[in-house]
Amino acid sequence: MSFLVLILVLWFEKFSGLRHLVQRDGFFLGELARLERKGGLPVGWVLAAVVLAPVLVLTLLLHVLEPVAYGLLALPVHLLVLVYSLGRGDAKASLGPVRDAWHRGDEQAALHVAARDLGIVADGPRNLRERLQSRLLWEAYQGFFAVIFWYFLLGPAVALAYRLLALCQAHSQRPALQHRAEQLRHLMDWVPVRVVALSFALVGNFVAVAREILHELLNWHVTAAHLVARVGRMADDGSDAGTASENDCGMRRLDGLWDLVLRCGVLWYAAFALWTVLA
Template sequence: MSFLVLVLILWVEQFSAWRHRLQRDGFFLAELARLERRGRVSADWSLVLLVLAPVLLLALLLYVLQPVAYGLLALPVHLLVLLYSLGRGDTKAALGPFRDAWRRGDEQAALHVAERDLGLAADDPRDLLVRVQGNLLWQAYQSFFAVIFWYVLLGPAAALGYRLLALSAAHAHQPALKARAVQLRHLMDWLPVRVLALSFALVGNFVAVTRVMLHELLNWHLSAGQLIARVGRVADDIPQQEEAQSALARLDSLWELLLRSAVLWYAGFALWTVLL
């Protein structure tokens, strides 16, 4: 059933806007703000209430539904939870205003748009392009690949847990709560980001990626965003110094690298499903 859900996810993403209608975080963010205002609840207990409790309730619901009608009642729950757990917004579309400004040669507007739409800032335009390339890789990873990885490995409850941790890390204002959410998300990112990096080796520059991974494979302190940005650039053979317009065009080639990796993952999941 998991592979069927993954195929349905692609269909829904391509032909409907269900994900954007379903991804309403108001209730979760209100609960997060309420727990922070109370101040008496520790960071660990806050995450238990915000993340672990919904995950356990979902796991219990699926345990009850799974034996009913050969699991058909569990199918829509899988689909809805996975849709909710995917990333927010449209990663590629968000780059549109930045690309338009850069093509016009208006570097000041490009800097402003990158800060407004992508949350990226840089003093040097070339450094900004590198940051935008890394941001594309990171957003694609955390929006899709990490969620799919945990869904296939441990089911929809794990995918939901990843997204709730990501929301907690992004929106928490209490330092202790934010730090613990970031720490736990780093733990959940450690394995899937390395699997994606190895996928880049298979669909990109194998030698360059393996050279990087030999040094960084077990590096616990390297963040997922830093690793995927570095590996993605070497997988796509992006030089350190490049013409501005060529560097902008690299956004399309990086997106194609991500698409090839997604096809590889789906082929692997299909083979795993057949063998099991």
């Protein structure tokens, strides 16, 4: 059933507005803010209430539904939870205004739009390009690959836990809670980000990645965002040299990195299909 759900997620992502209807975080964020206002609650209790409790409820619900009607009643629950657990927004579409500014050749407008819409403050066009590349790769990883990795491996409850931890890290007003959520997320990112890095190497420039990156794969202190961005840029093997303008190079690199992400997605789905057939 897991592979069927993964296929359905792609279909709904492309041809329906299900994602926008399901990904409503108001109740979760309200509960997080309410618990944080109770300043005496330990960080562990807050995380248990907003992350562990929903995961346990989902696990119990699926335990009840999966034996019924050959799991057909559990199928929509899997689908809704996985859709909710995906990243927020569209990683590629969010870069559209910056690309439009680049297309017009207006570098100052690109810097302004990136700061206004994406919260990316850069000190120049080259630095902006690097930050946008890193953002695109990180959003693709944390919004899709990490989620489907945990879903396929351990089910929807763990995929949901990953997204709830990400929301805690992004929206918590307590530094201690943010730090604990970041630590737990780093733990959950350690394996999938390295699988994604190896996948980028397989569908991109394997020699460059192997020469520069593979010795860092077992380094616990390397963050997922840093690793996926560095490996992605190296695997894409795009060259900034040549007669093209800075803006053209920026758009080309973003397009090349997105193509790399799509090839990696195809590789993962092929591996999922093969595993499903052989299992």
